[in-house]
Amino acid sequence: MSGRQASGYVSSGVGATGAVSGGESGRAVRGEARWPSVAAVLVGILLTLARPKEMRLAPVWVLPGVEVVLLAVLIARDPGRIDKRSSLLRGVSIVVVALLVLDAMVATVRLIAVLIRGGSMTNSPEKLLAAGGVVWLSNLIVFALLYWELDAGGAANRAHRMPRYLDLAFTQQLSPEVARPGWRPGFGDYLYLAMTTSTAFSPTDVMPLALWAKMAMGLQSLISLAVVGLVVARAVNVFT
Numbered sequence: 001m002s003g004r005q006a007s008g009y010v011s012s013g014v015g016a017t018g019a020v021s022g023g024e025s026g027r028a029v030r031g032e033a034r035w036p037s038v039a040a041v042l043v044g045i046l047l048t049l050a051r052p053k054e055m056r057l058a059p060v061w062v063l064p065g066v067e068v069v070l071l072a073v074l075i076a077r078d079p080g081r082i083d084k085r086s087s088l089l090r091g092v093s094i095v096v097v098a099l100l101v102l103d104a105m106v107a108t109v110r111l112i113a114v115l116i117r118g119g120s121m122t123n124s125p126e127k128l129l130a131a132g133g134v135v136w137l138s139n140l141i142v143f144a145l146l147y148w149e150l151d152a153g154g155a156a157n158r159a160h161r162m163p164r165y166l167d168l169a170f171t172q173q174l175s176p177e178v179a180r181p182g183w184r185p186g187f188g189d190y191l192y193l194a195m196t197t198s199t200a201f202s203p204t205d206v207m208p209l210a211l212w213a214k215m216a217m218g219l220q221s222l223i224s225l226a227v228v229g230l231v232v233a234r235a236v237n238v239f240t
Helices: 035-050 062-077 087-117 125-153 155-160 187-200 211-239
Strands: none
Touching: 035 062, 035 087, 035 125, 035 187, 062 087, 087 125, 087 211, 125 155, 125 187, 125 211, 187 211
């Protein structure tokens, strides 16, 4: 068995959905559009600006400034559609997502600490619900980006070839007959996955198969449950 086959990738060019990848069949590779993920990053940045200052990781300008510079590098090196496989671009993309994930985790921990200890913010149900909503939505966005970035080696890798052994199994991959030929998950699919995980607190129609995917979905469910439960309980207590 060759090293390529041993790595879990289909050597014949047929992906998990049964579709022939563009790079293997001689057809032009058509990656997914970049704008949905860029829009998600920009929303994530705006949400950091909307948080109370005690829930920020750094001064208000630091994270937006760094993220905008990194996004500019990604767009300049691979504009339009994501189809260029590059270790540099992959590294920059991972840093963009990692910074947003770290910032959201810090905000979540600080929100929970405020809810447990109490503070000026917890005396106003409007401010409390607004802060909780911002943190909850931030986590939804960053987990969508995390799934999108890590699944099957990232968007550029998915455009060229899907692995035989999936990290996240979508319905279209488990039942190829319901999908169009050559179907690949895009950012919207990962956003839907993050939304259902945050609201159902468990997998719905997308199954985590890789360990990292199971851990990420479990963590997102716990975070969502803790934020919603504690914020609502505290708000009700303030109202009464």
